[in-house]
Amino acid sequence: MAEELLRYEQLAAELSGMIASGVLNHGDRLPSVRRLSSQRRLSVSTVVQALRLLEDRGLVEARPQSGFFVQRAKAARAEPVVRSTPEEPSPVDISQRLVSVLRAGARNGIAPLAAALPAPELLPVAALQRLYAGIARRHPKLLEGGSHINTDEPALVRQLVRRSLAWGGPLPAEEFVITNSCTEALGLCLRAVTKPGDTVAVESPAYYLMLQLLETLGLKALEIPTDPRTGMSVEALDLATRNGGIAACLIVSNGSNPLGCVMPDDRKRLFSALTAARGVAVIEDDIYGDLHLGNERPWPIKAFDKVGNVMLCSSFSKSLSPALRIGFVAAGRYHSAIALQKTITSGGTNPITQHVLAEYLESGAYERHLRTLRRAYSQQVEAMRLAVSRYFPAATRITQPQGGYVLWVELPENIDTTRLYQRAIGENLAYVPGDLFSPSGMYRNCLRLNCGNPHTPAIEDAVRRLGAIFSSA
Known part of the structure; x- marks a missing residue:
């Protein structure tokens, strides 16, 4: 039963990644249940479970006698609020911990959500x-x-x-x-x-x-x-x-x-x-x-x-x-x-x-390269926003970037991203805790995510697992 659960969740993550990255667009028909069953060597019931999970998330809809179709993405969350800052200047002391975070995020097998680096293929x-x-x-x-x-x-x-x-x-x-x-x-x-x-x-x-x-x-x-x-x-x-x-x-x-x-x-x-x-x-x-x-x-x-x-x-x-x-x-x-x-x-x-x-x-x-790159970054940022919106706790706030390819995420006040970092790394998930962006140690309930990579099913699954860590805190 546990193995079957893992299989339908994995299929759902792969399909949602294709939707988030634009491979499957609004209105597209998904392959039939029998075709997905044959292609992926999964039981029909496993495929149906995966499609029902996507339906529950608002990503697909079932049409009688026609199959499953991609739905328009749900509206994203509210943006983070502006915070009051200390009136006095602070000495800065972040380097040692920051280097440790960036080194951990660069290890083989770690989901590339930390350092703001573009994917080589772009x-x-x-x-x-x-x-x-x-x-x-x-x-x-x-x-x-x-x-x-x-x-x-x-x-x-x-x-x-x-x-x-x-x-x-x-x-x-x-x-x-x-x-x-x-x-x-x-x-x-x-x-x-x-x-x-x-x-x-x-x-x-x-x-x-x-x-x-x-x-x-x-x-x-x-x-x-x-x-x-x-x-x-x-x-x-x-x-x-x-x-x-x-x-x-x-x-x-x-x-x-x-x-x-x-x-x-x-x-x-x-x-x-x-x-x-x-x-x-x-x-x-x-x-x-x-x-x-x-x-x-x-x-x-x-x-x-x-x-x-x-x-x-x-x-x-x-x-x-x-x-x-x-x-x-x-x-x-x-x-x-x-x-x-x-x-x-x-x-x-x-x-x-x-x-x-x-x-x-x-x-x-x-200039030709920039046009292609901006289009890719725009799609990747939006795909990451939608993934965070799907999997992170209900009160999460997310930026709507006007430039670049990083995302700032504000979690509920009781969630400490610094305290949870080692747990995430232990599960091969990386991010940059929010307090590293403040000399006075603000933003402990925030984090930054890198959107420089194409939004693959693996990235989608990494965001899902990260959301599960924060939701259980």
């Missing part, structure tokens, strides 16, 4: 490999030297200037510094405008890697309430900066990680004017700007900067390949200080990879 790896081979043949001298002074390849800078037209630009070539990643770009900016002991304003919840950087540099974090639709509260930032004391603000205005929100243009304009007037340097991470889930590429805050106060950081790790390790800063009036930090910390960025990226961008392939 990336143009073969095209990039061909470019590497061609450039190595045509430019053999690129491996013969290096420079701590001339770190930026003009061909790549030229392509970034062209791309900046879509960011409200064009931005001057003189603003750009090519870096080894977006992480390095953020770190260089922080070193250029802060000193140990300074306070930096951050979103709440904030991307944990930004918090790690603050911890490493001996900086304190002031959490600013952040809305899952409109981003960081400009009003709260106004109050926090009236008496000075904040050296910089770290922000992801497009596709914020983990909320996925996009700050509206009018609020970006207010934000830019406020920080410039208060002398608060802005470090903007726009790594998800190209991965918006709307109709138009949103402008960054940098587009509304009139005085060079915004340092725009990004990379191609989330859209082309995490292995490229190419990022950049459009540094505004801080260019000299950032270029100096780059020179004394890591010197030049790999010139071969800079040429590869420049040629890929020039070919026009990137």
